[in-house]
Amino acid sequence: MPNLRISGLKVGYGRATVLENLNLAVSPGELVTVLGANGAGKTTLLNGIMGLAPPRAGSILLEDEQLVGLRPEQLVARGVVLVPERRELFGNLTVEVNLRLGGYRTDASSKSLDRIYSLFPILAERRKQKAATLSGGEQQMLAVGRALMAGPRLLMLDEPSIGLAPLIVQEILRVIGQLKADGLTIILVEQNARLALSVADRGYVLEVGKIVLEGTSASLSTDPRLSQAYLGGAADYAAARDQVYVD
């Protein structure tokens, strides 16, 4: 069971520093969400953990092992797996090959393939189809499935709900809930705070590269600062929703 401790983390691209002195902890079996607006640094945080944007300072300890400085493939070998926001699928390869490649490190057996197909039955139907021909929702399921093939100990999901129909979002949330029930440690990055808090144990709120708020899901859901900034007042939410449907 992994235990993730991030302290003093600094991540950036080129000359820009996006995150500075960031501290975050995830306990074994916990589902922690990181909330924040566009550009708050949520994706950068995950890229920093994953070694895609190598941290410039600070430490990331998984159990007692230092993760800073490891390459992405070394992190995957240690069970740290990311489902990126852009999904990064192999469009001209079939669904099944995409999944098999997800298990590249683990010599994935057909048993783990069957497990993914039972989690997302639609992928089994589409197994011979090229990934690029899938719908957005199916692509997201494939991205999650591919990550699970790696046998993660810590699964990180970057905005899995983005651009998807509510029904598909429910489907993906259901699977996340099931993974959590199986004891997987999960970091869920979301812009949709209401959604994320409905499944998470705890949450952090990120604003311009800094953590401004943290707490249990229950306390965050009722926190006036969060509800103003991200959840919107109940009336506002209804208004916004009506607006969307009118358009």
Place this chain on the structure above:
Amino acid sequence: MFDTLLFLLVDGITNGAVYGLVALSLIVIYTVTRVVNIAQGEYVTLGALSFSSALSGSFNLFSWLVAGGLAAFALLDLADRRLLSSVRIRILLIRSVWIAGVLLTAFAAHKFPGSYWLAVLAALAATVSLGTLTYRLTVEPVSGASPIVLLIVSVGVYMVFHGVAVLIWGAEPQSVPPVVDGGVSLGPVFITYQSLWICGFAVLAMAGLYMFSERTLIGQALQATAVNRVGAQLCGIPVRFAGQLSFAIGAGFSAVSGLLLAPLITANYDMGFPIGLKGFVAAALGGIVEYPTALVGVVLVGLTESFSAFQISAFRDVIVFLMVIPILLWRNAVRPPEAHEH
């Protein structure tokens, strides 16, 4: 008239098969690493020259240099303190076997001069290893750089290889024997067995590469790296292994085409560069990414070359290289640049 036509056809297809192997090498390397490898023709040269010295049983400095490079990188990799101990043992084992392979084949060829297949093995072991070394030394340190930077780096690599080839083997051409002497008469045209070997190997190599990339997980990982580098990294596919593998495949195919071609044109330090460029012209037809289109390209280049050599031999290369202009115009028309760059 018909005889001449047939002769030019056979000649063009033999040349086309060689360019096909080089084009294949260029495509494998480009799709996986984004390097337009100007130095590709040098593997043709090195394959032919190292084969020639392995066959003659003389001391093989080239193999020793390559083995030294491999050892240096093995030590560098092992010095990484963060390696899991199981990985460290695996690295140590694989690298020792690999270095031993390069040295043993070179030594065996030295012990049994004149043994054709032993010499092929020695030449292949050294050039394939050089391919991986080149990737480690010149591509990996600038990985993520723009394709133009990678191209310029490969021009530098070309210059070094070219110079080293002269240093080791001198400027005199070396004669290289064919696999089997003689040939077969097809009506009025005499086809050397060597031409058949070249065409046969080209077909085998293409089929083999196709099977490898479609049927094996490592082959699919190579494709995955070509399609989406970040996605490959997130699957735990080590992209630098994929890069080394693509360079190894490219170096191997080109080296074999060089040692098979050498009996027809004699091996010398200068033979590879124009072959590399003609392979590039053919690959350009498929945007250096599509194998099937590149195959059309190599037949086109091979035939154009043999027919123009017959008609106006002084302009043979000029005509072949000029083809790149209509090819690029056509390519731009059917597949505008923004469509295939992400």
